[in-house]
Amino acid sequence: MTNVSITDAKDVREQIDPDAAVVPVRHWGRLLLSVVVALLVLQVFWSFATNPFIHWEVVASFLLAPTILKGLLATLEISVIAVVLSTVIAVVVAVMRMSKSVVLSTVAFGYVFVFRGIPLIVLLILVGNIGLFMKQVSLGIPFTDITFFSAPTNRIFTPFVASIIGLSLCASAYMSEIVRGGLLSIGRGQYQAAMALGMDGRQTLRYILLPQAMRVIVPPMGNEFITTIKMSALVAVIAGGDLLTVAQSISGVNYRTIEMLFVATFWYLAVVAASSIIQHFVERFTAEK
Amino acid sequence: MSEKREEMQNPVVEINGVNKSYGHHQVLYDIDLTVDRGETVCVIGPSGSGKSTLLRCINFLEEIDAGQIWVNDTLIGYRVANGRLHEMREREACKQRVDIGMVFQHFNLFPHMTALQNITLSPVLNKGVPKAEARAHGLELLERVGLKGRENHYPSQLSGGQQQRVAIARALAMKPFLMLFDEPTSALDPELVGEVLSVMRDLAKSGSMTLIVVTHEIGFAREVGDRVVFMDEGRVVEIGPPEKLLDSPKEERTKAFLSAVL
Numbered sequence: 001m002t003n004v005s006i007t008d009a010k011d012v013r014e015q016i017d018p019d020a021a022v023v024p025v026r027h028w029g030r031l032l033l034s035v036v037v038a039l040l041v042l043q044v045f046w047s048f049a050t051n052p053f054i055h056w057e058v059v060a061s062f063l064l065a066p067t068i069l070k071g072l073l074a075t076l077e078i079s080v081i082a083v084v085l086s087t088v089i090a091v092v093v094a095v096m097r098m099s100k101s102v103v104l105s106t107v108a109f110g111y112v113f114v115f116r117g118i119p120l121i122v123l124l125i126l127v128g129n130i131g132l133f134m135k136q137v138s139l140g141i142p143f144t145d146i147t148f149f150s151a152p153t154n155r156i157f158t159p160f161v162a163s164i165i166g167l168s169l170c171a172s173a174y175m176s177e178i179v180r181g182g183l184l185s186i187g188r189g190q191y192q193a194a195m196a197l198g199m200d201g202r203q204t205l206r207y208i209l210l211p212q213a214m215r216v217i218v219p220p221m222g223n224e225f226i227t228t229i230k231m232s233a234l235v236a237v238i239a240g241g242d243l244l245t246v247a248q249s250i251s252g253v254n255y256r257t258i259e260m261l262f263v264a265t266f267w268y269l270a271v272v273a274a275s276s277i278i279q280h281f282v283e284r285f286t287a288e289k
Numbered sequence: 290m291s292e293k294r295e296e297m298q299n300p301v302v303e304i305n306g307v308n309k310s311y312g313h314h315q316v317l318y319d320i321d322l323t324v325d326r327g328e329t330v331c332v333i334g335p336s337g338s339g340k341s342t343l344l345r346c347i348n349f350l351e352e353i354d355a356g357q358i359w360v361n362d363t364l365i366g367y368r369v370a371n372g373r374l375h376e377m378r379e380r381e382a383c384k385q386r387v388d389i390g391m392v393f394q395h396f397n398l399f400p401h402m403t404a405l406q407n408i409t410l411s412p413v414l415n416k417g418v419p420k421a422e423a424r425a426h427g428l429e430l431l432e433r434v435g436l437k438g439r440e441n442h443y444p445s446q447l448s449g450g451q452q453q454r455v456a457i458a459r460a461l462a463m464k465p466f467l468m469l470f471d472e473p474t475s476a477l478d479p480e481l482v483g484e485v486l487s488v489m490r491d492l493a494k495s496g497s498m499t500l501i502v503v504t505h506e507i508g509f510a511r512e513v514g515d516r517v518v519f520m521d522e523g524r525v526v527e528i529g530p531p532e533k534l535l536d537s538p539k540e541e542r543t544k545a546f547l548s549a550v551l
Contacts, residue, residue, distance in 0.1 A: 199415065
């Protein structure tokens with residue numbers, strides 16, 4: 001480096017070659033770090049790949065096994081139905097919570113309090129074993145003999161159904177707070193403009209509030225969707241028939257516990273990657289005009 | 290009151306003894322005001338004088354604590370049955386607002402809709418106008434406010450003055466008989482005020498529309514207003530034709546305000 005004093009500044013100006021390319025700053029630290037990281041990653045891979053206790057050929061042979069794919073399908077079904085169901089419930093609960101009616105807002109508050117408070121695994125076990133303390137599911141007028149519909153609990157609450165209900169109860173409680181946050185983010189002026197145009201509460205929600213709230217709601221909702229997909233693995237505790245359930249039941253037979261977990265891990269990552277891509281496009285669609 | 294008042298049969302707006310408080314803070318005291326059909330009334334006064342609140346009460350965006358507001362001989366916000374007042378259901382209040390247009394200080398356009406969608410939404414939903422007809426009328430209105438060709442622009446792509454003109458077109462699309470303007474030019478850059486005022490001037494001159502304009506534009510009030518109302522501290526201090534009220538006010542408070550703003 002040269003120290004440029006005022007007297008020789010003129011010489012320096014003349015020295016500059018206007019045609020030469022600018023020399024960029026070299027980030028030696030970054031280069032070094034990338035080498036270190038690459039080595040560490042390689043080492044992790046190497047130790048897994050050469051680990052004598054992991055039989056990769058078993059992982060490979062089960063990756064596309066029909067039983068595994070059936071479990072994967074069940075996981076997808078449970079997740080998608082739970083996500084759709086809980087989104088609908090979330091919007092309803094969020095709107096109830098914001099209602100002027102004290103009854104509705106209290107019910108919504110209670111719903112969020114209870115289902116956000118119970119650990120998901122406890123909730124799943126409870127719903128999965130509901131047949132133990134409720135023998136019949138019936139719909140009628142309380143404290144009378146009038147019933148419209150009645151069936152044995154175990155026929156309705158199959159592990160599959162119980163998984164969806166348990167996941168939806170939990171996810172919808174979280175999501176309703178996200179939706180409420182989105183609705184609260186919209187300025188009072190929008191409500192007033194809608195009111196002044198003679199629109200009622202339902203129209204205002206549908207045409208003015210929800211479309212605008214979407215922009216705020218979508219990113220954290222994407223998070224919730226991915227969380228729900230991963231949480232669906234917990235339904236293995238009530239034998240929900242999902243990916244983890246089948247992976248564990250196979251390892252119960254062939255004792256390849258670790259290998260079967262790798263199979264499950266592969267598919268979970270694949271599903272989450274796919275939903276991240278979908279989320280990216282949905283966000284772009286709802287982005288500000 | 291002016292002589293004009295006696296010739297007219299039924300006023301469009303009749304405000305009788307209206308009081309309103311927010312908690313312990315009273316913002317309107319015994320307001321009496323009558324507005325005739327086709328008239329343009331400008332309401333001026335210092336900020337916090339209750340002008341905007343009064344305007345919001347007329348289309349029941351705010352409830353009043355005492356008094357009555359009649360619009361087109363219909364009581365606003367209440368039903369009369371067996372000599373008693375009954376609070377209105379939200380749905381009924383919505384029906385009343387359909388025929389009263391309102392323009393806000395901050396435009397309040399719907400940012401996720403184009404200019405034309407903003408205009409056609411409520412006529413289609415609440416007046417049963419067929420979509421094609423609403424669209425044609427919307428384009429007509431945009432042309433009338435000088436925004437031909439901007440129908441597919443989103444509010445964020447329009448200047449403040451253009452947004453406010455879309456907001457006026459949106460209110461007009463409901464074919465109201467009464468238009469309420471709540472400081473329509475206060476949030477605009479100075480060079481954009483003129484275009485909005487000129488749209489309002491045309492509206493006032495058309496004669497068929499009744500306008501109540503809360504404004505700080507004394508020049509506009511003088512030129513377009515049939516009468517000017519001066520409000521201060523929640524009270525109507527003085528009402529009169531613009532030349533009288535603005536040039537030779539009777540009340541001290543009016544004088545003080547005018548000498549401060551002119």
